[in-house]
Amino acid sequence: MSDRLMPLPSSFLFGVATADHQCEAYDSQFEDIRDVWERRRGITVRGRATDFWHRYAEDIALAQSLGCKSFRFSIAWSRVEPEPGKFSEEAFEHYRQVIETIRSHGLEPIVTLHHFTHPIHVEARGGLTAPEFPAIFANYATEVAKRLGHLARYWISFNEPSQLIYGYIKPWWERAYFMPPGLERGATIADQMTAVQKLMRNLFVSHTRARNILKEYNPDAQVGANPMLLGLPLWLQKLVDHNVTNLRRPEDMISQGKRFTERSLLEKGKVDVVIANLTITAERQQQVAFSETYYQAGQFLLVKATSPIQQPENLAQKTVAVIKSATAESTIEYLLPRVEVKVVEDYADALQALDYEQVSAILADDTILLGLMRQQPGQYRLVGKNGEGLTVENYGAAVVKGDRAFLNIVDTVVRQFKESGAWQASYSHYFPNQPVPPVPKIGRRSTLADITTGGSSSPTIGQPQPGTPLRRIQDRGYLVVAVKENVPGFGYRDPKTGEFSGLEIDLARLIAKQIFGDPSKVKFVAVSTQQRLPVLRSLTRIFDPIFKIFSVLSTSLTSNWWHLGMAGKLPTFLCPQECVGQQDFVGFDYYWGISNLRLNRIQQLMDAAFGRFSNAPVWSGVLYDMLKFHAQLFPDKEIMIIENGCVEVADKVVKREDYIRQHLQQVQRARQDGINVIGYVSWCITSNREWGLKFGPDSDFGLYHIDLDTDPELKRQPTPAANLYRDIIKQNSV
Template sequence: MSNAETKPSTDKAHFSPLPESFMFGVATADHQCEAYDSRYEDIRDVWERRRALTIRGQATDFWHRYAEDIALAKSLGCKMFRFSIAWSRVEPKPGEFNEEAFEHYRQVIETIRSHGMEPMATLHHFTHPIHVEERGGLISPDFPSIFATYAKEVAQRLGPLVRYWISFNEPSQLIYGYVKPWWERAYFMPPGLDRGATIADQMTAVRKLMRNLFIAHTNARTILKQFNPDAQVGANPMLLGLPLWLQKLVDRNVTNLRRPEDFVAQGKRFSERALLEKGQVDVVIATLTVTQERQQQVAFSEAYYQAGQFLLVKSASPIQQLEDVDGKPVAVVKSTTAESTVYQLFPAANVQVVENHADALRALDYEQISAILADDTILLGIAQQFPGQYRLIGKNGGGLTEENYAAAVVKGDRELLNVVDRVVRNFKESGAWAASYARYFPGQPVPEPPRLGRRSTLADITHQGEAQPPVPNKPLPKPLLRGIQDRGYLIVAVKDNVPGFGYRDPETGEFSGLEIDLARALAKQIFGDPSKVKFKIVATQERLPVLRSVVRIFDPLMKIFSALSTSLTSNWWHLGMAGKLPTFLCPQECVGQQDFVGFDYYWGISNLRLNRIQQLMDAAFGRFGNAPVWSGVLYDMLKLHAQLFPDKEILIVENGCVDVADKVVKREDYIRQHIQQVQRARQDGVNVVGYVSWCITSNREWGLKFGPDSDFGLYHVGLDNDPELKRQPTTAAAEYREIIKKGGV
């Protein structure tokens, strides 16, 4: 897509400057910017640690450096500064409130006000104390009263100092802690439901969540106005960015609902794949590393082994350390993760891609190459077969990378994936994993089974630290696994040339290895008999193709249908506020309970690029590198909400961009395009009164690896490599300053 194609036709139009009263602003969030404190852990801290996501650590250390960032906002000319209150800091235990933390937030507010800016405070920014989750979390019948107690304590101390309040940040995204689309491996955010939760379980939880959020918001608004009658209270659902006509069609999915049962049934379109593939195998257990690219093609279980890439060299090789490889020929096998990482690890190496590890070993023996880069599982097997002939080279006593092995099943077969997860977890926790490792690697110390990559659930969070009993291996009801039980055996793709993991004895034909044991454990779970499994030997390049079939060509269309045919992607928050939802989702007493219309808008597609809906959904799930940019939908959304709420002010609570989106749109260009749409809407009579840019600095973007594709900062902070966390202005900061000075583009 060219840059021109990402710009609406208003580029050369002239729009009047925004009024002097217009509130340009910037934002932060507690978990993303405040430094971690072990005394005040929140559910996000547990979630990110258990799921091997990027933990926040020091983040930007906003807790200590808030004055610096607020001053930067003032230097841009901002009139509004949004921040959030860390609920876990102000209420570390149920009913126990931390006056020191409240005093800190009072100082934050006073600093914002001293710079002539309007503070906007958020009560719940995607996270809450662990003790709230232990009491049932956001779907508990008690949650509205729990939230009201918290809101009252905040209002008593800080209410008179703040006019603008957000109750729940992006309530439209909170549902993804309770439901997952069929093409996603895991819940997008905490808490996640128990493993094996049915579609009915998920949709029932979402229904409870929606209703609780409306009630909790209404209660908090009432409380805040008791302490400050001028309080302006709202929320900021994230808009998906569909063309207006299409968004209206999607919204009918929720406005036409009549019964809770219809809501549950509708969710099957989102959580169940309508057409399952019929590949050659049921499961792949073949030293397959979980990668983001592969996750787009198959569904992975939680990890059963953590490998690492090493170099294999001949014992007499002059290569002693990694630097010795520069300029020398290194072999990698086609379609392995080593092929994709070798240039990162050895930029100066002479890389040779071969078909299989046997070819690589032959080339090493004939000195056509100097080293092989591969997982230690592969290389240890080679070294065991030929004692004394080879040695491994790693880094600081470990591997050069971390490779999480997991079983793979076809996307959309949630029932089979749940069973595989259950077996993997039991295999690791029952002692079978350790026994298998000891059997196939005699003399080696037995490591701990990997906890990385596990699919955390509410139970994991609320019972952290407690030993969980292994899941008993009992046969499953026949309807659960469709044709597998009718067939009478399981088909598993395995390797036959990796001693210790998947190996077939050339003389007896017997299979052995840790992965073989896991496959037999899966057969025992399904049939009650570990022998009811047939192994299909696969080469490295065949591991994904044997699982998939020609049906995969329909995936893009199926994703579009799934996304557009349910209530989950509707604009349900504002439809509720407008009185257009059934009362089982939004009680009548909650209708109209907002003082302004707030929303977040990031990505969008034009009428001519409906094929990009899949990329739009990917961006909604945190994959921003190829997020589609189309600012014209922002104008349409402003007009739509002005029609829904003609008497309300509209605030764009979040809008922002990574370094470069849609391959060509720079952050400064993105800001310019979107503010131009705000000017256009204002000129056409829409009462939009503020625009808040996300984010004043780089931040920890919800467990994502930090880099250009997750950095929204107007001021760049080297979160991973700058111990001083210096705030460095970007070109976008200068552009935003100029726009604010001129009142627009």
């Protein structure tokens, strides 16, 4: 294809990008809502990030060395307005220097005002959905425009406004809000969809005001936004778009929301909830919904008391046992890469292998190992790393996906268990000779509504809908809970009396008490490690992919609503008439796409939309279709691809350099066919913090790699994709 394509013009704006929260180092004086969100959720915090605040000149020089003609960055609102109405001249001076450095390197600055985050004081006043937000944003934009407006031509008001809605609504298959702020616990579907409506309208109004302000200070300013395109085939995207263009009343949108937030068919498993040493993992979250963390375990090695093993490194070339289907089975390869692995059925087999010296150690959670040691005092000891576990394992209670009411009840009990002192009392009772560990506070599903308002109200139970898990439990008259029976202190059945006891048993009884007012109304079902998830599910789970597709394709949430609003195709309760056409160029982000409706491909696309990139689907053909579509929608506007990029390997086999080549081919093709696309910005110039994800190949979009977690110097190292991008820019052609 590339041999037949004309080169891009010399004026084409090849570029790279950064964002403030993802690249600037954390500063406790200027926390934003993402800092609080990451800390409360127990997800990866930004820390030093790439230290762009101090090393921006280095990264801008790298962009120049690639031959780039543009450099995108964002202003940290929390730095320039640390208190309401009080603006920092020092911060503004810093950003002036950033822009001047970009210009001195021959690059066009592209400045973003709001990149997924804002000051805590803005959220405390109601955030993006507050009636006052357009005025708050306009005041911020005015202060920026006064000082910096004349220095940059291209401006982005809101980064990916299409994604911001997921801070106010969550699909039925997701455990928590994808991004801040989230709503208060117990928010109804109507609450969520009403918030989304307020958000959409506020974003259009705020963007329009900011655009007018920027053009007042710089008449040549080109102001736009960059919604993320979902990546559906064009014919299907048009069908989805009808969901929003056909809306007539706000109530119609609320009705649509039920398809997105309620599961069409709730399954009935053998148990209601699993409380059985179950670690919350991304893979398991695809299958079930988890409560907040009720215990934080760690993986340790159990060795004989007389063993010479003192450190994990001492196990090189030795054999270590793990239990089938336990978390350790999936972690041992990277935790202990130099050991031989023996997979056994249960802990009795593992202990026997250790006793008979068939293995040198057992790798498992300390909850399990402490129970084993308690049964045979003095026979074994634990080995960790510097006195701590090799990993951190957050335990959650697992319930079937789709019934928010039941999950809210379980969450409430977990929270009360931890905050009332009952958790500490339970641990002390079952482990009298062990120091009581800190109550786990991470991994919470709390929202910024909890943080900013201090809300702690418990959801009322009331009368749930027929057919839901909570209604079935109430009608049955007792709770059925899957537990362990061989883990002393957590889930243990006395062989003489048959009675269950342990911290997890106490938690189960508290859930029964919350529902029935009687802690005895619970039936325990002992399960093996392998049975913990299967007992919760039923055959209806095979329909989940179909339900998800229906949920995604039948609502306005996944439509191209931002550009449809700019084109005057939305109802005025979402996009007021005065906001129509208020953009100077058409910007969008495109990452992943599919060419067909195979269930597995749609599932990949939805996973990628919610930050799971390891198997994101790659299809560059949709990019061409979207360029053509937007050229027809806005025939008088220039088009700029504001973000396009890839992790190290996507779709299992597509390397980042191949991804860039494929997508720029489509840009070249579009340009040759008369589509006025003027720029392409690659995300990202360097590795960066990807919104709470653990750093690694599956979350690293950098043309220059930085080992964010271990390199004290944060060295920028070119990847093959950087070299390819340089060659393409030099030739203006793939």
